[in-house]
Amino acid sequence: MVEKVDQAGSDKLSSFERSTEVQKDARKGARALSTGSQVGWAVKLAVLGGMWLTLYLIHLQIGDAKEIKRFDPFEILEVSPGASAAEVKKAYRQLSLKYHPDKNPDDPLAASRFMQITKAHNALTDETAKANYEKYGNPDGPQTSKVGIGLPRFLLEKENHLMILCLFFFLLLFVVPMAFICYYQRTKNYAANGxxxxxxxxxxxxxxxxxxxxxxxxxxxxxxxxxxxxxxxxxxxxxxxxxxxxxxxxxxxxxxxxxxxxxxxxxxxxxxxxxxxxxxxxxxxxxxxxxxxxxxxxxxxxxxxxxxxxxxxxxxxxxxxxxxxxxxxxxxxxxxxxxxxxxxxxxxxxxxxxxxxxxxxxxxxxxxxxxxxxxxxxxxxxxxxxSHCSNMECKAITEVEDEKEIVVGDIATVTVQLLRKNLHEGEAMGPVHAPLFPEPKFEEWWIFLVEGAPNTRIIAFERIRDTERLIEAKLRFQISRPGKHSLTVHALCDSYVGIDKKVDLNFNVSTEDEVKREIFVHPEDEELDLQPTLFQQFMGELGGDDDSEEEEDEKKEKTKPVEKLSDGKQQKAESDDDKKDGDDSDSSDSDSDGD
Structure with missing residues (x-):
């Protein structure tokens, strides 16, 4: 017996050694693959390091946050608070010549600096501006506070405009499309289920x-x-x-x-x-x-x-x-x-x-x-x-909803109930006991409705991920032939071996001639059929005024001939009465003449 086991082990070892030659040939490819992966990681690290370096340089250019300073004309003109008018005028003249925009065409901050110098000179020489400065702290009078974010100086320098524009278009036209393309190339290889x-x-x-x-x-x-x-x-x-x-x-x-x-x-x-x-x-x-x-x-x-x-x-x-x-x-x-x-x-x-x-x-x-x-x-x-492993109880019934008997052509429903008897009301299952599996796993159940032997064809199936105590699933299928049917419900657990359940279903299917079904219409449904639909109500509201006017006109037209006819009958009756009166008078006259 030991010799057989050793021989089997040597056979497996020799079969593995035969594949060693193939592995040796694949080593170069594996090394190239590993080298390529190392190069890829190096590129990723270099890009990440470059991004961090860029962020650090921007931080240095921007500098630390500073408190907003109040307007100080003495500091702007670089004179002491006790300076005389001549000293203020001299300082203003020197600084205005130094920071005049015409003498600093490439400095974007020269104009704002020149305006500050002029403003500081007015605050110390002009009576109105000086009064406003002493009262409000600003030569222009009361001001609303404004907070803004200052751009780094290198973004405003003229010699950097071309570089910034090129960098912007590089990011917009290359980096963003490439990121999208790489993402699409990766995701298009995967289906919706991952x-x-x-x-x-x-x-x-x-x-x-x-x-x-x-x-x-x-x-x-x-x-x-x-x-x-x-x-x-x-x-x-x-x-x-x-x-x-x-x-x-x-x-x-x-x-x-x-x-x-x-x-x-x-x-x-x-x-x-x-x-x-x-x-x-x-x-x-x-x-x-x-x-x-x-x-x-x-x-x-x-x-x-x-x-x-x-x-x-x-x-x-x-x-x-x-x-x-x-x-x-x-x-x-x-x-x-x-x-x-x-x-x-x-x-x-x-x-x-x-x-x-x-x-x-x-x-x-x-x-x-x-x-x-x-x-x-x-x-x-x-x-x-x-106590943790599912002690499952399975029940299944076959029925046609709202019908007592099953007839060919009906949509039958198999209602499957799974009850975890090891759980109490309100409890749910925890992760599966699987110490050798690297990830937590919750149990799932697969419900199969299968034809009886020898076909064993799946008629309907359902995947259940519910971890509650009572689970219910409905499997629907259409019945195509009359006679006796034998189906089997299989409840299979995907996490434990040996706790599957099986239920046999036997039922008889009648033909349409054997079972005559009367169509029952509820009285309330009949009343609903007599009610106008929403479209009819909407159209009726739109044409309600016109219909009422037409109905009034029709009523008038119908009443007019009747009145004429009644007047004519009355006139005719009056003429007949006149004739009768005339005949009576004639007859009376003739009688009188005879007399």
Missing amino acids: VMIETLQFMGYYINEATRLKNCPELLAASAESRGMALRPSDNEELKTLGAQVTEHKKRQFKLPIIIKNDIILLAHMQRLHHLMSPSLREDLDEILRHSLKISQAMIEIACMREWFFTAQAMIEFRRSLIQALDVKSSQLLQIPHFNDEILKHCLKGKNATSTLADYLQKDPEQRKGLSSMTADQIADVEAFA
């Missing part, structure tokens, strides 16, 4: 329906983020010792030295061989693991988009294997603090033996095995882990 586009293309090509956990370490090592890491000359010797102890579960697909290196350290992490890693290899491992969360997330989404449940399940298994540092066939109990191979042997033997994490957590503290050789602090850590 993964490099090259990695997404690579994963989309190599991930297929047969991809499983044993394929994932090499795929992660071949990602663009991993291939961008630098090789060191010392990696060859360090990886020989590590590679001899690593167990490989498949034949290598990629022969690039950086991929081989990162694949080995990923497998060493999953097999908990950190004590064989040098500090530089541990730094490389931590860098890959920091990228692994985003990349594994993208791998899961690729499998979900293609409706491959077993592939998505393998990607989630790989994600939690990296978080918990578990190999392909490692025991779930290694996630418990202070557990090792010796303690696992006690847990798998005798009465109350257990091999899964869920069974171990459900046992009473007195029935848990493997604690006899632990100290009180270690046992307390185990108990804290047992």
Whole structure:
């Protein structure tokens, strides 16, 4: 048995040595890459140092902040306060000749200096200006205080104007566009989820329906983020010792030295061989693991988009294997603090033996095995882990909202409820217990609605990042065929191995002929249909005056013919009455004549 193990180790070592030749050829490229990175850092430091130096020189030019001085004509004219009028006049004449703008055309401050000299002379010689100065401290009378920022002198000097203009255009036309271009060149290589586009293309090509956990370490090592890491000359010797102890579960697909290196350290992490890693290899491992969360997330989404449940399940298994540092066939109990191979042997033997994490957590503290050789602090850590790890309860129902029966063509809703029984009301989950992972991690759950065997196609899925006690997710899908349906809800945790949940759903779907549904319209809805819409109300308000005028005109037109008709009938009736009266009078006349 020992000979077989030694032979296997020598085979792995020889396979690694065969790749040594490739690594030697890649050393030059690695050295050139490292030299290029050093040059890049040197350039960055030089630019930063130049910026700090420029800022320091500007500070020296500007000088320290000074208190605003009051107007002092004696100081301006450089005479003593007790100077006579002749001394003041003499000083004024000398300074005015010295600072006259015509004699100092290249000095931008000469004009303001000459104005101060003139103002100081007036304050000491002119009666009005002198009175204002003695009363208000200024020869011009009461003044409002103004605070401003003075520009450095070198910005106002004429010989520096060309240099300042060139510097301004250099910053505006070169530095700003280059900064934008560099930022765009960097961001255009990344997708919205933070993964490099090259990695997404690579994963989309190599991930297929047969991809499983044993394929994932090499795929992660071949990602663009991993291939961008630098090789060191010392990696060859360090990886020989590590590679001899690593167990490989498949034949290598990629022969690039950086991929081989990162694949080995990923497998060493999953097999908990950190004590064989040098500090530089541990730094490389931590860098890959920091990228692994985003990349594994993208791998899961690729499998979900293609409706491959077993592939998505393998990607989630790989994600939690990296978080918990578990190999392909490692025991779930290694996630418990202070557990090792010796303690696992006690847990798998005798009465109350257990091999899964869920069974171990459900046992009473007195029935848990493997604690006899632990100290009180270690046992307390185990108990804290047992109370911290999610004890999830999963329930799921299938229904069609507002309907009693399910008919072909309906949109069915699967309501999934997850309850963390280890939490009390108002509590939430903390970070995952993952001492070998470089960053804090909060657990996430993936809910999959999957067809029954043999298809196992993903019908709907949902990613849940909520850490509350009660979680609810709704998965909707359209029913396309009648008869019996068998679906399965899988709730998979991405941070712990062995606490996944599964619920089977069975329901019957009727045809439209078998179930006749009456369309019920609520009376309130009918009343709403009779109400004018907002557009109709708006148009009615605009045309309300015109409609009222038209209605009044129509009423007038309708009433006029009726009045005429009634007048005509009345006149006709009067004429008929007249005729009758005439006939009566004629008949009476004739009677009288007969008589």
